[in-house]
Amino acid sequence: MSSPSPVLEVGGTHVSAALVDPDGWTVSDAVRQPLDADAGADEILARLVSVALKLPAPAGSTWGVAMPDPFDYPKGIALFDAAVGKFGALHGVDVGAALRGGLHAEVAFLNDADAFALGEWTAGAAVGAARVCGLTLGTGVGSGWVVDGAVVDPGYPRNGRIHLVDVDGVPLEDVMSRRAIRRAFAAAGGAPSADVREIADLARTGDDRAAAVLERALGALGVAVGSVLAGFAADLLVVGGSMAASWDLFEPWLRAGAGTLPPVRVSADAERSGFVGAAVHALHP
Template sequence: MPVLEIGGTHVCAAVVDGRQIVGTIQKRPLRADGTAEEFLAAVAGAAAPLAADPAATWGVAIPDPFDYARGIALFEGVGKFEALRGLDVGAALGARIGAAGFAFLNDADAFALGEWAYGAAHGTRRCVGVTLGTGVGSGWIVDGRAVTEGPGVPPDGKVHRLTVDGTPLEDRMSRRAIRAAHRAAGGDPGADVADIAAAARAGDAAATAVLRAALGALGAALGPCLRAFGAELLVVGGSMTGSWDLFEPWFRAAAPDLPPVAVAADATASALAGAARHARAG
């Protein structure tokens, strides 16, 4: 089954057979502030080498806000893909790559579903997947289904809609928030999260304070939800998890009595597998 995983900075395309990626994952960069034409060209460029059957339905993992049932982009005020607002992404992509149809789902739900089915959370009944990258995504899984309500589940299943001391979580914990806080503390304006983490490892006090505050905000927001949900495992993925050994103590300090935490071995593969599973079920 052909699948797409669309993130804030990249798009990946692959053919998935069960849990296995067939052949090579095709990856192309995306500009979060690019035009609709640039977005469509990048996605079509990643999809083209798969030479998928025109009769196939594609599984597509894509961030919100998005109308997943209708395939229409609703991005506004989230710092990415603003040019797509109102676009029928399914129709536009179908015309580009010759697909019969698309089964869209949230990218964090796809990641969590893939981890439940094939990854670190396999064998659990209740697990949560959190992606840490451009923003904070979350998927809440009960018996192999992504849920958006119930004890501990944040509004619509989206942890980024939570607040910490009245401030939206992503204004405290996200790539843009960490970089802005680091600049405000006198850090290198060009430093990205990995650079700030490296500085913290080297003993830089400002970098350490910025990251401790960001991970503390995540723990304060997410911890009560995880406990009320009854999560057996939290799986983290995304570009920031290369520094999770540094981050986890700060996260746990703000969120005691948490379930075990596992770092996804391959978050992209999990999201692709989750998107394929969703498309098959639909």
């Protein structure tokens, strides 16, 4: 019987920790707390450590840590800057050293979208697929790539990050992201306070402004991802993240932009998959 593997998942608005049992990839003792991405470095790092310490992690464990980019994953150095819009105070900070010191344990970093894709391949919707792309749709767009259980760089886009692609000369996340959708809806005369889920609900009820904003955003994502998936020869596309809850509405617009797509599945539990992927990486770096 294997010991559970402790994992930490860092998002733009939260930090989560859990134990993952590699015997069946079950997740237990999950803890989730809000995280202020605009806070100072000491405050952010203290929150990460405090959440992690709530777990009864086995002594001697290596922690799997799923982090958004830009981040130097082998070295554990944060590369966020003002242009990213989150964690600016961590620019150049050795997050790995802070976590090792606070947890008295080793850590293994993995991109959060790669962790999602690897978790789906290991124990989710992508079990049995050879070549998998995982898309996470939340505050932004994340992409992870797995071939036969190994995280890979598809070569294009740079480092496999679909959010670095331009569509019609515009960065993808200037059109397809939480902030971009909300901004576009407000510019079209919609309520500035409306979030993506509310905008999607309006589109379902026939609101033309909401539908037009979402169609443009998902169409741009389709253009960005369609040729990349074809070049990668993906067997499967797995979608997760908060926006995936509206996938029945979003998928036709994505397909219109992408043209041909491989089979698409929606994750049953994207957070669990991120935990599992981080654990797999920590156990088999």
